[in-house]
Amino acid sequence: MAKEWATATAFEIAAAVASGQTRATDIVEDALARIDALNPKLNAFTAVTAKRARARARSLDANSNKANLPLAGVPFAVKNLFDIEGVTTLAGSKINRAYPPAKRDAGLIERLEAAGAVLVGAHNMGEYAYDFTGENVHDGASRNPHDLAHMSGGSSGGSGSAVGGCMVPLALGSDTNGSIRVPSSFCGIFGLKPTYGRLTRARTFPFVASLDHLGPFTRSARDLAASYDAMQGPDADDPACTERAPEPVTPLIERGFDGLRIAVAGGYFKKGVFPEAIEAIARVAKALSVSDEVDIPEAARARAAAYVITTTEGASLHLDRLRKQADDFDPAVRDRLIAGALVPATLVNKAQIFRRWYREQVLKLFERYDAILAPSTPCVAPKIGQQTFEIDGVKMPVRPNIGLYTQPISFIGLPVAAVPVPLEPLPIGVQVIAAPWREDVALRIAYALEQMGVAAAKRPTVLGG
Amino acid sequence: MADTNLDDFIEAGTVSLGIPLEEAWKPAVKANLAITLRLAESVTEFKLPDDAEPAPIFKA
Numbered sequence: 001m002a003k004e005w006a007t008a009t010a011f012e013i014a015a016a017v018a019s020g021q022t023r024a025t026d027i028v029e030d031a032l033a034r035i036d037a038l039n040p041k042l043n044a045f046t047a048v049t050a051k052r053a054r055a056r057a058r059s060l061d062a063n064s065n066k067a068n069l070p071l072a073g074v075p076f077a078v079k080n081l082f083d084i085e086g087v088t089t090l091a092g093s094k095i096n097r098a099y100p101p102a103k104r105d106a107g108l109i110e111r112l113e114a115a116g117a118v119l120v121g122a123h124n125m126g127e128y129a130y131d132f133t134g135e136n137v138h139d140g141a142s143r144n145p146h147d148l149a150h151m152s153g154g155s156s157g158g159s160g161s162a163v164g165g166c167m168v169p170l171a172l173g174s175d176t177n178g179s180i181r182v183p184s185s186f187c188g189i190f191g192l193k194p195t196y197g198r199l200t201r202a203r204t205f206p207f208v209a210s211l212d213h214l215g216p217f218t219r220s221a222r223d224l225a226a227s228y229d230a231m232q233g234p235d236a237d238d239p240a241c242t243e244r245a246p247e248p249v250t251p252l253i254e255r256g257f258d259g260l261r262i263a264v265a266g267g268y269f270k271k272g273v274f275p276e277a278i279e280a281i282a283r284v285a286k287a288l289s290v291s292d293e294v295d296i297p298e299a300a301r302a303r304a305a306a307y308v309i310t311t312t313e314g315a316s317l318h319l320d321r322l323r324k325q326a327d328d329f330d331p332a333v334r335d336r337l338i339a340g341a342l343v344p345a346t347l348v349n350k351a352q353i354f355r356r357w358y359r360e361q362v363l364k365l366f367e368r369y370d371a372i373l374a375p376s377t378p379c380v381a382p383k384i385g386q387q388t389f390e391i392d393g394v395k396m397p398v399r400p401n402i403g404l405y406t407q408p409i410s411f412i413g414l415p416v417a418a419v420p421v422p423l424e425p426l427p428i429g430v431q432v433i434a435a436p437w438r439e440d441v442a443l444r445i446a447y448a449l450e451q452m453g454v455a456a457a458k459r460p461t462v463l464g465g
Numbered sequence: 466m467a468d469t470n471l472d473d474f475i476e477a478g479t480v481s482l483g484i485p486l487e488e489a490w491k492p493a494v495k496a497n498l499a500i501t502l503r504l505a506e507s508v509t510e511f512k513l514p515d516d517a518e519p520a521p522i523f524k525a
Contacts, residue, residue, distance in 0.1 A: 210521060301511055304504035311501055323483045335490055339497035342478040347505040352519035354508050359520065400500075 005030045006166040006463060010074040010223040013169060014116065017073030018066055024057040024073030028118055031075035035120065035167050041462055044142045044152075044161035046080050047087055048121040056118045069116025070226055070250075076170040079156045080122040081129060082106040083203040091205035092125040092155070094138045095321055095328045107202035107238065108172055108214055108231050115230035120168060123158030127330040129174055129207040130314060130337070131155040132182050132402035133384075137330045141384050144186060145460035146426055150381040153186035153402070155179040156217070160187035163217045165460050170227055171217045174201075176208045177306060178376075178406025180215050181431060184418035185376035188427030189457045190446065191217045192224045195242075195436045196413025199228075202237035208313040209240070211306065211410060219457035221447040224417065225250045228439065249440040253447040260441060263292040265374040265433075268299035269405055272391045274379035280421035280428045284373055287454040288445065294372060297361045302408035305351035305358070311340030312348045359412040366435035371445055375405050376418050376429030409433055417442035419455035427458060471495050 005013065005027060016022045032050050039045050057073065066072045078084070081091040083102035090096050109119055124142040126134060134157020135141040142157040144150035145165030152161040156173025160183025163171045173180045175193040184191030192215045199214050206212055216227040232246035264285050270278075285291075296302075315322070315337045322341065326334055365372065378401060379389060388395045409416055409431065417432045417439075432449075434441040449455035459465070475494055479486040486494065 298511070301507055304507045308501060308505045308508065311497075319482070319484075323485070326485050331490070331493070335493035336497045338479065338484055338486065338490070338494045339501055341482055341484060342475060342498055343501055343505065347502075347509065349519055350509045351505065352521060353513055353517045354511060355520035356518055357513055 006034060007219070007459060008169065009220040010071060010169045010218060011220065011226060013074050014070060014072045017060070018069065024060040024118065025054070027073045028053050028057040028075055028120065031120055031168055038165055038167055038462060041148060042143050042145060042161045042165050042167070043140050044123055044158040044165065044167060045077065045121045046090060046124050046139055046158070049084065049087070049119055053118050053120045056113070060116060060118070066116060071112060071230055072116035074117045074170055075120045075168045076112060076117045076172065077119065077121040077123055077159070077162060077168050078106070078109060078172040079125045079159050079174055081125065081174060081205040082109060082122070082172060084109065084119065084122060087122060089205050091129065092127040092136055095325050102203065104203060106204050107200040107235050111231045112227065117170065123156070123162055123171060125158055126155035127333045128318065129155040129176060129179060130333045132178065132399060133157070134161070134183065135384060143384070144381045145462045146188060147461065149383055150426065151186055151384050153183035153381060156183050159217050160184060160189065163187065163189045163219060164457070165462050169219055170223060172214060173217060174204065174207070175213045175215060175410060176211045177310060177410055178403040180217065181376045181406045181416060181418040181429060182402055184217060184420065185429030186381035188420040188422060189217055189219055190221055190224050190420060191215065191418040192228055192439070193410060193416045194228065194439055195415045197240045197242045199231050200235035200238040200241045202235050206317060208310050210313060211310060213410065221417070221443060221450045222253065224446065225253050225443050244437065247437070247440070249443050252440045253443050255444050257288055257445050257448045260370045260445065261368065262288055262290045262371045262373065262445070263294040263369045264290055265296055265372050266293040267295040269296070269374045272378055272401065272404060273375055274391070276380050276423055276428050277375035277378055280423065280430050281373060281375055283421055283454055284430045284449060287449060287452050290373065294365055294369060296365065296372070296408065298358055299408040301354065302358050302411050303404065305354045306407045306411040308343065308347060308351040311336060312343050315340030355411060362412060363435065370434065370441050372433045374431045374433060376431050377402055378404055380423070380426035380428045405431065415439045415442055417446040419446045419449055420457055421454065422456045422458040471498060
């Protein structure tokens with residue numbers, strides 16, 4: 001039993017539970033057993049909500065309507081910045097441990113459970129989401145399921161590690177500058193960073209309000225679509241959440257990529273890139289018969305502006321904690337936030353002015369193309385604790401450069417499906433970037449790549465076999 | 466902002482904001498601030514017209 005469901009997709013699990021082939025209780029017990037067995041190695045979970053999950057599974061098994069639940073019995077877990085009723089929302093910090101337990105689940109947890117999914121716990125993450133590595137000084141690093149000595153990627157590291165390690169088939173994370181796409185790349189799984197404002201952030205701990213997105217991690221493109229569809233819809237509890245009606249993508253993903261105009265991002269996105277990222281882009285471009293290259297204008301400046309907005313909005317969020325509890329932060333986070341608190345507002349406003357200009361330029365590209373391909377990360381997962389890597393013979397710091405290719409995209413809220421290319425020994429991701437509100441395009445391409453075998457969530461070594 | 470003035474700026478800024486700053490933290494804070502200011506400079510040197518609006522728009 002333990003191995004039977006480990007690599008199953010959410011779609012396969014839901015079909016089995018809905019048809020009565022298996023019970024939600026059996027699926028949940030199987031996942032809980034695997035979490036128990038693998039968490040000492042992966043350190044992906046900071047809380048396991050076993051009692052709640054068992055009660056929920058029993059309720060599903062007694063539900064005569066479960067055939068109509070698209071995620072019936074699918075175990076999932078969330079980055080520990082999502083509120084879980086009765087659990088303190090850590091956001092990867094020591095400071096928040098003193099805060100009272102959450103009174104109500106985050107909006108997206110409620111929506112996934114309404115679709116039949118079963119929450120099994122909360123995931124380790126980089127402190128206050130200001131991280132690309134998956135390391136955490138309080139809880140220890142979450143680890144890469146393909147090689148435990150390597151990073152999971154941050155800041156949704158535990159979520160990447162858990163889905164990549166087959167502990168759960170579905171997880172939720174947040175992405176401010178790349179925190180869904182980076183762990184997807186390092187852990188070799190699918191991730192969706194939807195359009196800014198598409199999914200409600202209600203009852204989650206923020207980082208940078210004007211850049212924060214939430215989204216799913218899965219082991220298949222179809223599961224990305226199904227979970228995304230279950231979570232769409234307006235929510236007055238998040239002021240940034242769109243009032244657009246849900247636009248389901250699951251019925252569209254099998255349409256293939258015929259007729260879609262696709263280009264590879266050149267210029268900035270080809271500088272500082274490692275051979276494995278070049279190989280991944282080449283494989284994807286070949287499979288999609290893509291020969292066009294497009295220059296995303298001023299991407300380096302866009303990354304710079306995202307950096308300025310991130311550090312200052314983040315510092316504003318944490319100002320009171322910096323004043324009163326500076327000693328309790330991860331020093332690397334604290335020092336960046338203190339610096340951010342000192343940046344003059346004139347510079348922040350300039351970054352916001354540039355942001356609008358840049359958005360207009362990039363949207364013009366989508367008059368010519370439906371999707372643009374770019375690496376998710378410059379390289380495969382570095383080793384945990386690794387401080388530098390060498391690009392074109394030049395030694396560069398690891399931490400700030402991991403998000404080199406994700407930041408200019410989330411800066412203007414574009415939807416991205418991050419697809420895993422199963423290179424050996426470590427996987428790496430490719431971003432399929434679409435125009436705002438065109439998640440369907442990104443997911444059609446992701447699904448087509450998976451069908452062709454170019455994109456795949458490969459079996460993790462931590463699972464054995 | 467000249468890098469040589471950053472020490473004074475950091476000292477005055479943290480005191481003004483009521484943020485404690487231990488001696489040992491200063492080099493990292495300075496390094497981070499210098500990076501941010503350098504990146505901000507790359508944004509400000511990109512000239513846009515006076516009527517260019519910032520991305521967030523307030524609606525009453």
